[in-house]
Amino acid sequence: MTTNFDSSSFIAKYPDTLIVLLGPTGVGKTNISFKLAEKFTSPIISSDSRQFYKELKIGTAAPGDEELSLFKHYFVASHSVFDVYNAGQYEQDVLKLLGGLFLKHPVALLVGGSMMYIDAVCNGMDDIPSVNDEIRNRCQQLYADNGLDYIQNELKKLDPEHYSQVDLQNPKRVLHALEICMQTGKPYSSFRKGERKPRNFNVLKIGLNRPRPELYERINHRVDLMMEAGLLQEASQFYPYKHLNTLNTVGYKELFDYMDGKCSLDEAVQMIKQDSRRYAKRQMTWFNRDKDIFWFHPDDVGGVVRFIDNVLQKK
């Protein structure tokens, strides 16, 4: 892990700054976020794609009522697992929110680990329509009935350009491209500009990470705590809705397997730990590509604060 105190590569162009606090699950973002919120008297915007859901409290390690009352949070328990939501909508919602926040606060905090959602806010996403239920179901059905080969071929017909670029082995990606083609009547690739969208505020990314063994130990321990806090009960309430995408979530899907009799409770708990570790790894793979992140150890709160102070003073 590199801890970089050199802020010279950060160039502030705007009066307002969005501090993005990111890192793998379980690394210790929440704690520091409170310190920063206090220090900069800034509200906290969550960029955790599962803490959005008010029903998923324990399994997503969402901030508790006490913390929520102490610090103004956005996008925590803001939606229901029955809602349909995605990164594109999130981008729009956050930008709108920031427009208002920056009128009162020069600094806002975005805290979380959902990679694509963070990128959506920082870099923007192309203007691609959300898929409606009818098209979604139709495509799902095509895939279920005819298999991967078939939807690959359909995509090839409707969007040869994207066909040559997508990971053809990845049904979700192929399916989504196909959905857009079918819904809009235009090739998916025609929407994909891949351009970074301009923002009228500075983005300062602070990454938190720990040595792998340390992180994994924390993740394992946290899962035990979640179980003690009643995760099984929380999950069991949503067992009838386990097919919902919002419930295809680490900490819940494994317990659904237990409820289905596919494994023992102990095995399910082990799986939650394993899946959490893997998620953390995937997060790091994504974050490692982003060279704009300044990395710190979560214990180094002082270092983070000094670094941010230093950067903000330069403005």
Add this chain to the structure above:
RNA sequence: GGGCAGUUACCAAAGUGGCCAACUGGGGCUGACUGUAACUCAGCUGUCUUUCGACUUCGGAGGUUCGAAUCCUUCACUGCCCA
């Protein structure tokens, strides 16, 4: 003490004379990912090497053979059964 079965890479487990550095699964590692993303997908996983390839492996030792994880002898350990 006697009988039978077994010992394969991190784990499980195929392979029973050449196509075997060794199927497959798990785990692990690495990576991809612009909209269902805590999703989904891919590659690697004996050592050295960018590749070609080279080298060392299938409990230990010895042997048979042009050639052994595979056959023989023996030793060790494990499991089951009979005493």
